[in-house]
Structure formats: structure tokens, C-alpha cells
Amino acid sequence: MASVAGRKYAADERRRDSDHESFLVHRRMRWFKIAVAISIIAILGYALADVKPRPNGGSWYGYILGTIGALLIVWLSLLGIRKRAMTAGRWSLKAWTSAHVYLGLSLIVIATLHTGFQFGWNVHTLAYGLMLLVIFSGIYGIVVYSMLPTSLSNNRREMTKREMVESLAAIDRQLEHAAQPLGREEADLVIAALEQDPFGYGVWTRLSGHYRNSRTEAAIAAFSDVRNKSEAEDRVRALLGKRIAQLQQIRRHLRLKAMLEVWLYIHVPATIALLGALTAHIVSVFYYW
Template sequence: MTLLVGIISIVIFAFRVANSESWPTGSDPYCFLLGVGAFLIIVFESLLWLRKKLRLVRILGKPKTWMKAHIWLGLLCVPFAVMHSGLRFGGPLTTALMVIFGLVILSGVSGLILQQFIPKMMFQMIPHETIHSQIPRVVCHLRNDAEGLIRQLNRDFAFEKMQGDLLHLERVEHEALRSQFLIEGDDKRNRGGASNIKSISAPTIFRQNIPKDHPLVKFAKEYLDDFMSLKKYGSSPLRDSVRMQREFRKVRTELEESQVATLDQLEKICSERNELHQQYRLHLLLHFWLYVHYPLTILLLGLLGVHIYFGLYYW
């Protein structure tokens, strides 16, 4: 339907140009109607944020329907605006208006394309995907789990306390649990951000007390402390999955057979930490266009107001 309306409007414009002695401008009756139509579409497009705020008000229609209308009407607005201008930029105000309008459309189309591919990439590449807002909490859980595994071999071990730890109160409870429980299995997280901790009998390695200069403890202090941190992750070499696997293989050759299981669990936790960072980056890529689209839309509405005022004043 939208495509049909766009084609008809272009045909009418071409017919009027062919049968007119002068090139049409914005004051031409048909071009003026196209301008009014483009303005109304832009106003409607801007109301989408309000519909999202009133998500539970069913009388306004489904958000999915609004989004479809937002996309198709936004595309229809392009030929309307271009024909309203008479295929010319005009003065500084109209030129700025058309440039901003083009950037709004371009950013919106970019966002539409990204949303077709990135969610599929996240589903395929991130098996432990969690709610985006819960990523810091899950990272804290992973850090606590890693610390607990090492403390079962060295009771004095502790990571550097994180500033603003989201799980400060929970850490106290976890300390009591770690004397009785050992994290085991695939350690898959639920979407609420909590880890799955299985109650089992502590194996022999639980009663070991390896020294501070043990390869596993040194590895944890040198690499895992920063890697499992919220703020220092970016400087950790373990961000590179190839480097991470190489470092774990190196440490594995220095451990006793009874300690390898703990290292395997730590490697799984580190892999999940990298997945969470990858999810964070993809989520940022998925939504970065909004930081361009929203401000430019507000600027576009302001310029439209000025354009309409001067257009009517000098008409």
C-alpha cells in the first residue's frame, strides 16, 4: 500500500512537471500538499517513543503495528519531502533541513538492517546470553565462583575487592556456602543472572592447601583478577580467546592431575566472561544508531517548525 502511494505520487508529480511551464516549488498546490503529508508523517513517526512509554495501553494498538507503520511511512516520507522541495535544496535553512532529514532516514535504515542480523549473531555466538542489564551482576557471580574454586585449593586466596561490587552482601552468604558446595557441571546461567550451584560432596582437592606461589594461584592473581573485574577487563590479555586457551594449556602442564578439574571449571567461567563481553559489544552495536537517530529527529522537528513559520510568513 505504501509503495503504491509512493509510485502514484511520483507519477502525478512527473505529469505536473511535464505539463507546467515552470518548475514546481514548495508553494505549488501539489508540492504544498506533499509537504503537509511529509510533516504529518514526521510528527506521527516522532510519537513512536510515546507509544513505547505507554506499552500497556492496548487501545493505542500493538507496538509491533506501530513499528511497521514507522518503517513504511518513514520511507514514504522521502519522496514526499524531495518532491515538496521541487528536487532542489534551496537556501541554507532548507538545505540544512534536507541534510538532517537524510541523516535521520539513513540512521533509521541502518538500525533496521542491524536488527535483522545482530540478534541472530548473538543467538549463534553466545550460548550463555543473559539480559543486558544483568551483565554486571552475572560477571560478579562468575568472579565469586572463580574465587571460590581457587579457595578450595588455597583458603587464603582472594581477588582484589571490586569498587562498587554489586554483590557485596551476597558474597558474605557465598563464603558460607563454599565450605560445603563445589560448583560443578556446565555451570549454565539462567536469564535472571544467577548461577546454578549443585550440592555435591567435596572431593579430595577441597582439603588441599596449596602455597601462594603455586602455578594455579599465581595464574589467578596475574590473569584472572583483572579479567574477572568489571573495570579492568579491557586490559586483560585473556580477552583474546586464542591467548586464553594458550595460557590455560601452559598452566595445565604444571598442575597435578587432581587439580586439573578446577582449572577446567575456571576455563569455562572465563569463556563465559568473554561471551558476556561479546554480548555487551553486540548489544551496543545493535543500539548505537539510536544515539544518532533520536537527537537528529529532535533537531529535525525544530528546523521543521522554523521552516513552516517562514514558509507561511512569506507565502
């Protein structure tokens, strides 16, 4: 009986392990091995296939690689639909994602061999270029997903996004109150800082983390220059310091978040564009057969 219980425990352990297992190492990297095998077979075939006058997408081997590549691309892009249904088991979403990643990587080999290393300013190379864009944005996505969440979590310091916003709002309210005794010029500095939307920056600023024209920083610089600060000025200066600290946390969060999300803004539209270019590639070949 003990062995039955033991087996059940072991099975549960496995399930629990698999629940926390990354799609990258799913099933002892089964899809990685399959993808490597496919790539090696494709390379060996390319070396051995007697294709004259030169390797070309229009040779018999080229057609085989092209067919495999096209089917792979269509299947890989179906993840966009498949991911909406999270299931477990043999055809689990995790298995599907693992296959998506590794088969997608093997597509670099298959499609490059399909080109026969012939490139030009045409729809065929456009499709190839879009495919590489999709694959490399995907590689970037995997890298940032495995590296950045820790930084994101460290930057939060146990604050939720809402708390960050509310903290900033609280500081702003105090600033507004504290700035009441100030003169016109100084009050204008505070108003300018308060009016600036911390989220009103484009994707490049978010990604780079270099916020030019930050009025809060300008106000801090201005207040730091004032000698013999009045009590009110002192308070405003201190609150501005708190504000910039809070802003910087938000900016770091924005930066990490942008780095985590930006690849999908390339990966997904480029996939759709690739499907269009792939269609044009195949139709054009047969149209001018």
C-alpha cells in the same frame, strides 16, 4: 451448531495468529500497500505537475508535498508517546507501528520530491539530512530486530545475564584462591585480569568486538609461555581459560545487544533534532517570505 463452534474456532485462530504476527506483515501488509500507493502518487504528481522554472519546494506542488511530509513527520514522532500505551484492536499499537514503519519509508519519496533535488548548506537540507538519518537508523533497527535475536539467543546457551555475571564472579573467586601460591609477578598478572571490568568498554569496542588490552588474554599468553608449570600455575592457567571463555560469551552478548540498541540512540535524538530543524525550516520560509 457445529458451524457456530467452527466459526468461533476460526475467529480464535485468527486472533491467535494476529497475536504472533509481525508488525511488518500486519493485516497482509496493509500499510506497505498504502505507503507504496502514496509514493507512486507523489512520483506521478511530480512528473506531471507543470512547475516552472524548475521543481522546487516553493512551488505549489512543493508546498503540497511539504505539508504532507511535515504532518507525517509529526505523526511518526508521536509513536514515542503512543508506544507507552499498548492496546489491541483497530488502532492497536501493532497497526500503529506498522504504519509508522511504512509511512516513514514513504517519507523518503515525499520529502525527496519536496526538495526538488535542490540541496545546500542550509537549515532546509539539515532538516532533510536529519530526516534521512532518522529513517535509515529506523531501517537498520528493523533489520537487526529481525536478524539478531536468534544470534543473541544462541549465544546465551540458556544462561541469563545474571548467570553469566555470576559465572564470571565464581571463576574470579576461584582464580583468587588458586593464585595464592604464585610469585609476585604472576600474581600481579592475575590481579590485573581480575581488576579489569568486563563492562568498562565504550560503544565502539562493544560494537566491533575487538577488545584490545584485554588483561585476561595477556595473562593467558604469559602463563602459556611458562615451561614446567607448577600445579598452582597449571590451575591458574586453566581458570584463566575458563574466564576468557566466559568473557567471550559476555562480549558476544554485549556486541549483539549494542547492535540491537545503538540505532535508538540515533533514531530518537535525531527525531527530536529533526522536529527542531523542521520548525526552523518552516518558520524561516515564512519569516523571509
